[in-house]
Amino acid sequence: MQKTLKIKHLYEHSVLNICLDTLERKKQALVFVNSKSSAEAEAERISAKVKIDGSDRDKLELLASNVLNALDKPTKQCQRLALCVRSGVAFHHAGLHSQQRELIEDNFRSGLIKIICATPTLAYGLNLPAFRVIVRDLKRFSSPRGMSWIPVLEFQQFCGRAGRPDFNDEYGEALCIAETDSEKEKIFDNYINGETEDILSKLAVEPVLRTYVLSLVATEYANTKKSLMDFFKKTFYAHQFGDVRQLEEIIKRILKSLKEWGFIEIIDNKNEGKEGRKEEKETGLEATILGQRVSQLYLDPYTAHYLITCMRRAETKILKDFSFLQMLSYTIEMRPLLTVKVKEYDLIEQKANEFSSSILSLEPSMFEPEYEEYLKSMKTALFFYDWINEVDEETLLEKFNVRPGETRVKLDLADWLLYSSEELAKLIKLHGLIKEIAKIRMRLKYGAKEELLPLLRFKNIGRIRARKLYQNKIKDIEDVKKADLSLLTQLIGKMVALSIKKQVGEDLREEKVQVKETKRKGQTSIMKYDEE
DNA sequence: GGCAGTTCTATATAGACAGCATGTC
């Protein structure tokens, strides 16, 4: 249904005008844009022109300070967000710290935040409706095509966020911005009256197909080639793929790789002999122990094989922390990688040469297209390297253009891949590597140098507190035992000091009473510890 | 000389799920 709205033309930006109109009507709006920086810029543009209700001012100030202090040290991003929030406006994208994201979402639901400028994150999964949805950008950059129209399905996702029945909205409004008549026509044809594109089967992606094949064999759901084929013939993918023979070729190729990689055995039953067809029917499939573990870990077999070959190569290399970081960075799971900017190209290339004797993955030649991706992996590894050397979030943002939210995602991935590597190393008997991998894993988790590892084993001690202790010559468990309680208290607070003393076996009974008396929120883990 | 405001130019471009076993500042 279309209708005509009259909106005051106060400024040159349509989005801004529509948002101000929305506020005048005491409603909320979501603005969808196509990049993170756009989301931030749009939010700032709007927040600069918003006049907030006096009644909300205090609440918004409080919220702004919460947003600002979500991290140890506020980054530039935190400051920008906090400033917007003071006006009841926010931006929302995957680079936000999860805590900030939650704050924004909750306070939009409650009605305190009026406008959110967001990338498509918000349209998926999360149920965050608004009276008005403004789809600012209908085009988005994607290589290699450059700027292209977003899928109709996505457009519908955006518009589906319009209307808040819980706020007594009887309807919602979804708006697009067209600069010209021809553009307007295009939008109508494409999105309003256009047909949604076909839903692609997820199996179409080869890594997923590979993972499925192995999993079917590993769970013994399919123990012959025939039963495997039969399964896939019934899938949506086959239905959509149309050509069953081609699908069969792909699966055959996958089976061949899985065998080469040592994840399955293909048992040809020659007894039936002469008739070719019958023979194929009897081809048995069986997962090796290694293959079973790969499947359990939910790894793409290709990645599993890559990790194994890297680790086998470790003996011939000068092993460094960086070796493992680069190994992780070069997996398909880690993509998209950090982009190497024009200005950085030489520097990254230089680093690549510097580390070449420690690199576990195969270095592509400079003339292969793959080389670009290799350099990106190098930059991503350098990012991880900074992280485990205690570089703070602000610097990571400036140096690598990686925001806190993105850091978390990358670290989660790295952790999962390292755990998997550890498990694989056990199976292929590379026991020498396990310790090194475990160490790197711990360092990635905390973002700390190796010297802090003994301290990080304590509960309630992260990299900040550990560094503080270390600077005061408290470097390991023994030092904690010897340390004076008052010094510890001075460094990390009474609660934590008592907690770690208790963890080294010193039960300070008298203090225990005090602990209970000085009970504060957020210290539940310590209380629990005391009661054990 | 220093600044605020403007125009010009170079540059980069959305997101998020898998294992496992619990507790960061």
Add this chain to the structure above:
DNA sequence: CTATATAGAACTGCC
């Protein structure tokens, strides 16, 4: 079918 918003540099004009 290959665009555009943004950030930051460069520039201008004013005091």
